[in-house]
Amino acid sequence: MAHAAPHLRLIPPLHPAPPEAVAEHACPYPAEPLRLETLFQQHARYVASVVLRVLGRDHEVDDVVQEVFLTAMTGLSAVRSPLAVRGWLKTIAVRKACRHLRRRRLRTLLGFDRDSTSYEQVAAPGCSPEERALLARVYQELDRLPVAERVAWTLRYVEGEQIEALAELCGCSLATAKRRIAAAQATLERTLGHVR
Numbered sequence: 001m002a003h004a005a006p007h008l009r010l011i012p013p014l015h016p017a018p019p020e021a022v023a024e025h026a027c028p029y030p031a032e033p034l035r036l037e038t039l040f041q042q043h044a045r046y047v048a049s050v051v052l053r054v055l056g057r058d059h060e061v062d063d064v065v066q067e068v069f070l071t072a073m074t075g076l077s078a079v080r081s082p083l084a085v086r087g088w089l090k091t092i093a094v095r096k097a098c099r100h101l102r103r104r105r106l107r108t109l110l111g112f113d114r115d116s117t118s119y120e121q122v123a124a125p126g127c128s129p130e131e132r133a134l135l136a137r138v139y140q141e142l143d144r145l146p147v148a149e150r151v152a153w154t155l156r157y158v159e160g161e162q163i164e165a166l167a168e169l170c171g172c173s174l175a176t177a178k179r180r181i182a183a184a185q186a187t188l189e190r191t192l193g194h195v196r
Helices: 019-026 036-055 058-078 082-109 129-142 147-157 163-170 174-192
Strands: none
Touching: 036 058, 036 082, 036 147, 058 082, 082 147, 082 163, 129 147, 129 174, 147 163, 147 174, 163 174
């Protein structure tokens, strides 16, 4: 899965290890099935970084990561190749993050989530105060978008995903992914100016 250079950088992503490193570490004994404990030790940081960039709130990450690995536990026996694990976990992570964002939106609409979270903590170390403020504004605007648009835009411009991979992660067609990104970009440009 090739990654485009991201246009907006928050925390540094954890790039996938080279295939030979994954094959070497993901399943020490190819004849044995993957174990959840091993899977968690090798991929939890990666899953957490994906979830953080999609959600934008550090204090929500642990719950979603736990959901990802609980879901992974039920489908672990179906994974045939250790090389497929990271992409499979990323798909689960994106879909769990979407569900979490929908629940967050519902809690907000019902008045239960009046969290005045500062999104500045997701900025990469060394960011200037101006960059931190811009990232906080972007995430505040992303909170106002429909979840599908927010996630598509975040995967494209924060995570740096190619459109084809993004569509697969979101479980939608290529055309739908492009429409979601364009709609989110138009809204963000209207409210914030040119952002990428």
